[in-house]
Amino acid sequence: MPSLFQHPNFVHFWIGQIASSFAFQMLSVGIGWQMYDLTNSPMALGLVGLCQFLPQLLLTLVVGHVADRYNRRLICVCTRLTMAMTVAILAYGNITATISANMIYACAALLGTARAFEMPANQAILPNLIPNALLSRAVSAMASAREISVIAGPALGGLIYLLGPTTLYLSSMSCFLISCIIMFFLRYNFTVKSKSPISIEHLFGGLTFIRGNKVILGSVSLDMFAVLLGGATALLPIVAKDILHTGPWGLGLLRCAPALGALLMSVYLARHPLTHSVGKIMFAAVAIFGVATILFGLSENLILSMLALVLLGASDMISVVIRSTLVQLETPDDMRGRVSAANSVFIGSSNQLGEFESGVTAAWFGVVPAIVIGGAGTIAVVGLWMYLFPDLLKRHTLDKANE
Template sequence: METSLLKHQAFMRFWIGQIASSFAFQMLAVGIGWQMYDLTNSALNLGLVGLAQFLPQLALTLVAGHMVDQYNRRIIVLICRLVMAITVSVLVLGNLTHSISATMIYACAAALGATRAFEMPATQALLPNLITPDLLSRAVALMASAREATVIAGPALGGLIYLIGPTALYGSSVVCFLISAIFLLNLQYEYKAPAKAPVSMESLLGGMVFIRRNPMILGSISLDMFAVLLGGATALLPIVAKDILHTGPWGLGLLRCAPALGAVMMSVYLARRPLRRNVGKIMFAAVAMFGLATIAFGLSTHLLLSLLALWVLGASDMISVVIRSTLVQLETPDEMRGRVSAANSIFIGTSNQLGEFESGVTAAWLGVVPAIVVGGLGTLAVVALWMKLFPLLTHRQTLKAGEITRIPGQPAAQQPPVQP
């Protein structure tokens, strides 16, 4: 009982720290975007800020995964949060001395991206160490609910603080990063130092190789990647709001909040009532619902119907996220979690970036409504195909560690092997 309580306390400290860090990022995105546009009056420069963050993160991800599996994950996250606080302090100083420039913002964005390359896999790999396996799905749902809540409230809070000035906003972000670091200082959990291994291509690519050999993980990660890639309707929200729904910025704000609100409500529900059976089929059903909601959103010409479709889209996506994230952690041995989490972040980052690009290109070719509808239909096709390609995932029953999944109707000799 005492050990369980200590794990619970550790998770709560970790959870609060994550909320503070996520608030810092959400506010920071508002400040950097607004100030960059204010300095340059260029939409291209806004896009380059995102690129400046993404490229270092992509380049360092595999190295970061190796480091996360070699060293204390709590220390890695703590150092990352402190580096982020120092990086944003440069923006505070630049505004105080009136020396802020586009170049300074690009440099800080690149530094934040490089730091995130280490922070994200370390955070994901640390979570299973703080909680017992039977509580993991609830922990994943609570982490997701906190993240989505900050997606809703963070930009709004950042916009209000920015009315005081960019210095106040960046300073608030620094404070949030420091708060998150403080909660990590005395985080107590059972830590076993891993055996050190030299850096090699085999080690760096270990996460990718492990994913490829494990059909449960490969199926769940690739399903999410292709679903997001094809169903990225949210990238077209400004066009939909203005040209189809004929609403203003307030309507666009509601449309952007709707998926996150659905995700928050579903994650809270899943934290209270975790899924206990048929999780594989439920995940596929959730992704199919994501595709149907995308189609409904594309065909809608009324704001309320569009908001409802986006709410369903966010809620169904959260079901898939919780199941997928829990399965990945359960099916991955602790000594591999850093590299697998790093590889997973490449899949997620690539699908998000390319999904927005795909939606824009398809909309330019076919028009906005056909592009959204085709994306939803593509998601449904992926679900049908993946259920055939990954039968072990389709017939997964629970979110319990060590479950041996078998395909009904097949003799034992023909059952697909579970790769280590």
């Protein structure tokens, strides 16, 4: 089988994704630190996240339709250019000393709107760049790029922020512009296969398709509930301080551990793609995710906690690769935008609600019981989903044509 990186289009796309991911990760550090510096309010930090998430939720039907009707490459170019211009506003605010919390909220909303349009187009374009046989490897390689940025981006952003927020914002803007230029020169021909009139049925087509395909519905909902119940990472600051009795450096190590596990697994899967029993492997991976969550909750040792989080990140990556590949292969090209948009909301909602669920259960039962309950709940969901979605359990290969 030819190497994934022998496809120039994919290489261009991959490099562009790395540049964009680094830009966003660095930007997140700058916005978070500056907002807290301006307001000294944890609630303000939460509102920044909400400003970025709400556009994705509210625009789900619109962005999916746009990704299916218009050139996905140009959508990515325009959205990343918009993000670069938004970051330029933040840089200008610092240069002129007019930066304020309201300016950051407005820019966060603009970033959220741009990302809402970018994400389904970005996900839907990948299967058009490579053969189906290489899609699993491609998803793993893209995940590797994302995890590298998650690990290195915040650290690099923190170092650059020492030179001032303006320098950080200009660096982030430059990365967005580089990504934009790379995407502009990507060789990609998009053809609209259907020009049926816009209707409610068309806009809800992604959700309808997911509901009607038991394999996709099972994989998406399994991943969603696993993240929703097993959201132990939301409690990392409390675990680091009150249970492991470590400082900010220990919290930094704990935050990096899941991304490290995910990165190692994504690199492995890019070289050794899953070829059989993918349904059983996905259920096993989510069950291991639950076990790792329980182990993390019971641990009182920093090294053991880090190992549990590495295992958690690695098992989650297996589930992500299988789910993402199934969604792309099972979905017709003219629906990939709408299905990717709906899928993004499933995952985004589970992340947000997962943090809320962890906070509520921790307030009710305590931190350790909350984490353990979440892990046990994930394992229970695995058992229930194996019963509810037998087609997913029996799925042998990622590509149904090879069954």
